[in-house]
Amino acid sequence: MTTAPTSLPAVAGPVYTKQDEGYAAEIAAWNVATVHEPLAVVGATCPQDVVEAVRWAGALGLPVAVQATGHGAVRPARGVLVNTSRMNEVSVDPVARTARAAAGARSADVIAAAAPHGLAPLNGSSSRVGFVGYTLGGGVGPLGRRYGFAADLVRSVEIVTADGVLRTVDADREPDLFWAVRGGKGNFGIVTALEFDLVEVGSFFGGGIYYPIEHAGAVLHAYREWSAGLPEEMSTSVALLRLPDLPALPPPLRGANVVHLRVCFLGGAEEGDALLAPMRSAAPAIIGEVLTLPYPAIDAVHRDPVDPMPTRERGVLLGALTAETVDRVLAAAGPGVDVPLPVVELRQLGGAFDRPPAVPNAVSGRGAAYSLFVIGLGVPELREAVDAATERVLAVDRFPGGLINFSGGAGPEAIRANWPPADRDRLLGVKRSYDPANVFSGGQPLVG
Numbered sequence: 122m123t124t125a126p127t128s129l130p131a132v133a134g135p136v137y138t139k140q141d142e143g144y145a146a147e148i149a150a151w152n153v154a155t156v157h158e159p160l161a162v163v164g165a166t167c168p169q170d171v172v173e174a175v176r177w178a179g180a181l182g183l184p185v186a187v188q189a190t191g192h193g194a195v196r197p198a199r200g201v202l203v204n205t206s207r208m209n210e211v212s213v214d215p216v217a218r219t220a221r222a223a224a225g226a227r228s229a230d231v232i233a234a235a236a237p238h239g240l241a242p243l244n245g246s247s248s249r250v251g252f253v254g255y256t257l258g259g260g261v262g263p264l265g266r267r268y269g270f271a272a273d274l275v276r277s278v279e280i281v282t283a284d285g286v287l288r289t290v291d292a293d294r295e296p297d298l299f300w301a302v303r304g305g306k307g308n309f310g311i312v313t314a315l316e317f318d319l320v321e322v323g324s325f326f327g328g329g330i331y332y333p334i335e336h337a338g339a340v341l342h343a344y345r346e347w348s349a350g351l352p353e354e355m356s357t358s359v360a361l362l363r364l365p366d367l368p369a370l371p372p373p374l375r376g377a378n379v380v381h382l383r384v385c386f387l388g389g390a391e392e393g394d395a396l397l398a399p400m401r402s403a404a405p406a407i408i409g410e411v412l413t414l415p416y417p418a419i420d421a422v423h424r425d426p427v428d429p430m431p432t433r434e435r436g437v438l439l440g441a442l443t444a445e446t447v448d449r450v451l452a453a454a455g456p457g458v459d460v461p462l463p464v465v466e467l468r469q470l471g472g473a474f475d476r477p478p479a480v481p482n483a484v485s486g487r488g489a490a491y492s493l494f495v496i497g498l499g500v501p502e503l504r505e506a507v508d509a510a511t512e513r514v515l516a517v518d519r520f521p522g523g524l525i526n527f528s529g530g531a532g533p534e535a536i537r538a539n540w541p542p543a544d545r546d547r548l549l550g551v552k553r554s555y556d557p558a559n560v561f562s563g564g565q566p567l568v569g
């Protein structure tokens with residue numbers, strides 16, 4: 122169907138079709154490079170709205186996509202888009218140390234609900250990101266080397282599958298679907314809520330050090346040696362940033378090309394400072410704020426952009442961070458190289474990321490030592506330049522597989538290649554059982 126539908130789903134929330142005034146605001150994504158173009162967008166307010174939207178789409182033979190914030194908007198949604206942003210309730214059980222987050226909750230909502238109890242979720246680098254989408258994609262965050270992937274702590278998943286049925290799945294109920302959705306992301310249905318464990322973290326020693334990009338060689342090689350010996354209580358990353366000239370940034374960073382070291386240490390300031398010493402002396406810093414902070418200040422580690430921007434992303438995994446890899450990254454995106462890549466990031470994995478979770482899941486990437494991730498400017502006129510520059514950065518010795526959250530708009534074949542063959546086949550089997558018609562083909566589809 123390419124024309125406007127003649128009926129609308131029976132939902133409590135708003136429904137907009139292309140000619141409606143509210144349509145543009147309802148489909149808007151954080152990644153403004155992606156403009157969704159569904160025939161209808163449903164502003165879901167409750168699980169039943171999601172059920173009705175999926176049944177309605179099914180009756181019309183339309184594909185269904187889902188969006189909470191649009192941080193992971195990598196391909197335009199067609200058919201029906203379910204906007205979950207109104208479903209943002211979070212509840213915490215401080216005695217059981219668990220939380221329940223509805224589909225549209227951002228990590229910031231979960232952090233705010235957990236912090237008064239001295240607890241924290243395994244959120245990612247930016248608390249503006251949707252907690253459910255992030256977690257279903259694995260979820261690599263600043264507590265991860267100590268506690269693992271966000272998906273590893275999920276206890277149960279409430280999900281509307283392609284048949285329009287709302288199911289609660291866990292280790293005992295529909296265990297195959299429970300396995301697949303924790304890591305296989307949006308391919309199996311629309312998750313209406315997650316229940317998960319929180320960790321006992323009230324504060325952290327962390328922040329970032331910015332160096333002029335001229336020192337990228339010294340900083341990245343120092344990082345390579347330093348990070349390899351860190352305890353798993355310390356999660357780190359380092360990025361080559363080409364920053365915009367925006368008033369939101371402190372003056373020395375506006376429009377600057379810099380190297381940004383990010384650290385989050387679950388330990389005291391004295392020990393943290395001692396661990397950080399080799400990086401403090403690696404090169405002169407522009408700004409270097411690393412201190413003990415309450416957990417809700419966790420965005421101070423990565424200082425990701427808040428405002429919507431156009432992005433085009435790709436990532437690979439590394440088995441080790443070798444001198445050769447560092448040299449290749451520097452040659453492709455280091456000082457003096459003009460590339461339309463705002464972010465080239467090396468993020469340390471290992472530690473708890475390598476350990477299997479209590480209940481096995483479909484998260485890929487265990488065993489890799491680092492992720493290498495590139496964010497290009499997602500504007501049409503730079504597309505070829507971005508892709509060519511990205512290829513050059515990622516032309517390094519790789520670890521097999523990848524992370525779906527860092528796979529951007531890769532096609533189904535490349536998405537499938539994130540998993541080893543046995544897991545990939547199992548994912549495809551669960552997909553065939555629960556979504557044989559590939560209704561959930563938006564986002565990062567396993568099947569094209």
Ligand SMILES: Cc1cc2nc3c(=O)[nH]c(=O)nc-3n(C[C@H](O)[C@H](O)[C@H](O)COP(=O)(O)OP(=O)(O)OC[C@H]3O[C@@H](n4cnc5c(N)ncnc54)[C@H](O)[C@@H]3O)c2cc1C
Pocket residue numbers: 150187188189190191192193194195205224244245246247249250251252253254255256257258259260261262306307308310311312313425426526527563564565
């Ligand atoms: C600034 C920024 C920082 C990031 N930092 C990290 C990080 O530190 N670690 C990390 O692992 N990832 C990170 N990511 C990637 C991010 O986790 C993914 O893009 C994630 O999909 C975003 O979820 P969202 O709901 O906010 O985005 P949306 O664009 O709203 O959704 C993206 C996709 O998530 C899935 N999804 C969302 N909601 C549901 C649902 N209810 N049911 C089923 N599927 C759903 C769907 O596949 C959907 O297409 C970052 C992205 C950005 C832009």
